[in-house]
Amino acid sequence: MKTLLVFILLFCFGSAEAQNKSINIPPESGMLPSARIACGPWIQAVGEDEFTVVWTTTIDAAVWVELAPNDGTNFYHEERPKYYHSEYGRRLTGKLHRVRITGLEKGTTYRYRIFQQAVLINEGNKRVVLGEGFGSDIKDKKPYTVTTLDRDKNEVNFSMVNDIHGNDSIFRQLTSGVKNQPTDFVVFNGDMLTQIESESQIIDGYLNSAAQLFASQIPFYAVRGNHENRGAFSYEFFNYFPSPNNNAYYSFRHGPAYFIFMDCGEDKPDSDIRYYGLSVSDQMREEEAKWLKQVVETKEFREAPVKIVVLHMPPFGNGWHGMSEINRLFLPVLNDAGIDLMLCGHTHKHSFVEKGTANNNFPVLINSNLWRTDVSITSSGIRAKLVDASGKVLKTYSINK
Ligand SMILES: [Fe+2]
Known part of the structure; x- marks a missing residue:
C-alpha cells in the first residue's frame, strides 16, 4: 500500500513537472511563457513567385517570417522583410500558422527564418x-532555404509516397533520403491517415517526421485520398x-512538365451510412x-x-462508386488531353497499367503503400x-517522348 502511495505521488509530481515544461518558461524572460515551435516548419503551395510556410507553436502566438536572398550575406547583415500570418489586413493569432x-x-532560392511571440494577455x-x-x-x-518553381528548368525530380495510414515508421524510412538526392518536391498521394x-x-502520423526530414526546405504537395475525408478533424x-489555389484540385508548370493534382473524393456513394449524410463527393x-x-x-x-x-484512386471502374465516377468523369477528358503519365495509389499494391489496357490512353503507375516512387522528367x-x-x-x- 505504502509503495503504491509513493508511486502515485511520484506520478503526480512527474506530471506537474511535465506541465511546467510544456508551457516552456525560459529563465531570461522571468516567468512569462514563451511560444516555441511545436511542429514544423513545412513548405506548402510553392509557385514561381510564392510559397507558404506553415508551423505550429506550443501556445497561442503572433508570428512572422523573415526572408533573405541566398546571396551569401549574413542573415543579420540588414533588417530582412517581414511577412505575417494575416487576413484582411489583420494579424492572426493561434497555434497553427500560415505565412x-x-x-x-522564379527558380530562385531564398533563405527564411520564422518568429513567434506568445499571446500573453488577450482581453480584446x-x-x-x-x-x-x-x-x-x-x-x-x-537558415532554412526554399526554391521557387521554374518552367525553364531542364529537369524535374520528385518523390511520391501514399497510403501511409499513419505508419510513421515506414514514412520515415521511405522519406529519410529525399533531401540527399535531387528532389524539387515530394508528393503525398493520399490516405496518409485512415x-x-x-x-x-x-x-504523429507523418507530419513531424516530414518537417524533420525534409519539408522545412523541400515542399510537399498533399492530395487527399478517400480516407482524408473522414474524421472530425478532417475539415482542417x-x-x-x-x-x-485554395482548392482541393490544382495545377502548375515546373520545368518541362505540367502537373494536374486531382482530388478523388470518397470511394462509396455519398448516401453510405458511414458518411452520416455529410458527403457530397x-x-x-x-x-x-468541369x-x-x-x-x-x-x-x-x-504547350x-x-x-x-x-x-489517389486509379481511374478504372472497379465496381466501387468513387472509381466508377472517376472513370466516367475524368478519364474521357484525360484520354483526349495527351497525358504522359498518371500517378496513383489506393490499392496498396504496385502495378503499371500500360496505355490501352483499360481504355486508358496513357500509362498509369500505381505505387505500393510500402514503396516510394522517384520520378525524373526531361522534355525527352x-x-x-x-x-x-x-x-x-x-x-x-x-x-x-
Ligand atoms: Fe484509398
Whole structure:
C-alpha cells in the first residue's frame, strides 16, 4: 500500500513537472511563457513567385517570417522583410500558422527564418500583450532555404509516397533520403491517415517526421485520398496543407512538365451510412471535371512538353462508386488531353497499367503503400524508379517522348 502511495505521488509530481515544461518558461524572460515551435516548419503551395510556410507553436502566438536572398550575406547583415500570418489586413493569432510570401522570382532560392511571440494577455479591445519574439536558430544552424518553381528548368525530380495510414515508421524510412538526392518536391498521394480525428494524428502520423526530414526546405504537395475525408478533424486538412489555389484540385508548370493534382473524393456513394449524410463527393467530382476540361484547353497545358496527373484512386471502374465516377468523369477528358503519365495509389499494391489496357490512353503507375516512387522528367521523357524502405530499387520504367 505504502509503495503504491509513493508511486502515485511520484506520478503526480512527474506530471506537474511535465506541465511546467510544456508551457516552456525560459529563465531570461522571468516567468512569462514563451511560444516555441511545436511542429514544423513545412513548405506548402510553392509557385514561381510564392510559397507558404506553415508551423505550429506550443501556445497561442503572433508570428512572422523573415526572408533573405541566398546571396551569401549574413542573415543579420540588414533588417530582412517581414511577412505575417494575416487576413484582411489583420494579424492572426493561434497555434497553427500560415505565412504566404508572394512577389518572388522564379527558380530562385531564398533563405527564411520564422518568429513567434506568445499571446500573453488577450482581453480584446481592453488589452492585448505579446511576449518577446523567438526565431528559428540561424546562429548555429543554417537558415532554412526554399526554391521557387521554374518552367525553364531542364529537369524535374520528385518523390511520391501514399497510403501511409499513419505508419510513421515506414514514412520515415521511405522519406529519410529525399533531401540527399535531387528532389524539387515530394508528393503525398493520399490516405496518409485512415481518418483524421485530431491534430496529433497528423503530426504523429507523418507530419513531424516530414518537417524533420525534409519539408522545412523541400515542399510537399498533399492530395487527399478517400480516407482524408473522414474524421472530425478532417475539415482542417487544408489549413495544414494549403493548396496553390485554395482548392482541393490544382495545377502548375515546373520545368518541362505540367502537373494536374486531382482530388478523388470518397470511394462509396455519398448516401453510405458511414458518411452520416455529410458527403457530397459526387457534386465535387462533377465540378472538378468541369475545371479539368478548362485546364486541358489552356495554352500553358497544351504547350508543356510533358503532362502528368496525380490522383489517389486509379481511374478504372472497379465496381466501387468513387472509381466508377472517376472513370466516367475524368478519364474521357484525360484520354483526349495527351497525358504522359498518371500517378496513383489506393490499392496498396504496385502495378503499371500500360496505355490501352483499360481504355486508358496513357500509362498509369500505381505505387505500393510500402514503396516510394522517384520520378525524373526531361522534355525527352520520364523515368520512374520504385524503391522499398531499405532503398532497394525494385522497378524502373522509362517513357520516351
Ligand atoms: Fe484509398
